[in-house]
Amino acid sequence: xxxxxxxxxxxxxxxxxxxxxxxxxxxxxxxxxxxxxxxxxxxxxxxxxxxxxxxxxxxxxxxxxxxxxxxxxxxxxxxxxxxxxxxxxxxxxxxxxxxxxxxxxxxxxxxxxxxxxxxxxxxxxxxxxxxxxxxxxxxxxxxxxxxxxxxxxxxxxx
Numbered sequence: 001x002x003x004x005x006x007x008x009x010x011x012x013x014x015x016x017x018x019x020x021x022x023x024x025x026x027x028x029x030x031x032x033x034x035x036x037x038x039x040x041x042x043x044x045x046x047x048x049x050x051x052x053x054x055x056x057x058x059x060x061x062x063x064x065x066x067x068x069x070x071x072x073x074x075x076x077x078x079x080x081x082x083x084x085x086x087x088x089x090x091x092x093x094x095x096x097x098x099x100x101x102x103x104x105x106x107x108x109x110x111x112x113x114x115x116x117x118x119x120x121x122x123x124x125x126x127x128x129x130x131x132x133x134x135x136x137x138x139x140x141x142x143x144x145x146x147x148x149x150x151x152x153x154x155x156x157x158x
Contacts, residue, residue: 042083050140068085103134136150
């Protein structure tokens with residue numbers, strides 16, 4: 001069976017819809033698991049529209065559930081400490097700082113995967129995020145399908 005995935009991509013201050021034909025069996029109907037339990041996913045992004053869109057998209061295509069969201073560094077750090085996620089998705093630029101501010105404070109060794117999303121495609125941002133503990137870096141304008149592929153791969157082991 002085939003379906004279509006609609007992505008909402010942020011470009012500057014506007015959102016663009018993109019579609020991609022996918023095989024339904026690629027994503028299945030599995031929940032993202034970690035050690036046999038529903039994986040805790042926390043998403044920190046200053047755009048409420050993007051947070052909600054990604055949350056709905058991931059659940060619709062693979063029943064991947066984002067446990068909790070925050071919009072800034074302070075709230076994000078508190079949420080990360082409280083939820084102890086296995087997967088953390090951070091926007092690079094937040095309302096009160098950056099993903100790097102969060103990565104410098106949290107214990108990145110305790111989180112299985114840390115994904116940084118950004119509108120900045122510059123390698124310097126990517127290198128900085130990886131230096132401070134991110135395991136993946138995706139450009140919101142160009143790499144959203146790669147993000148979905150990464151999450152699909154994470155679910156395929158279960």
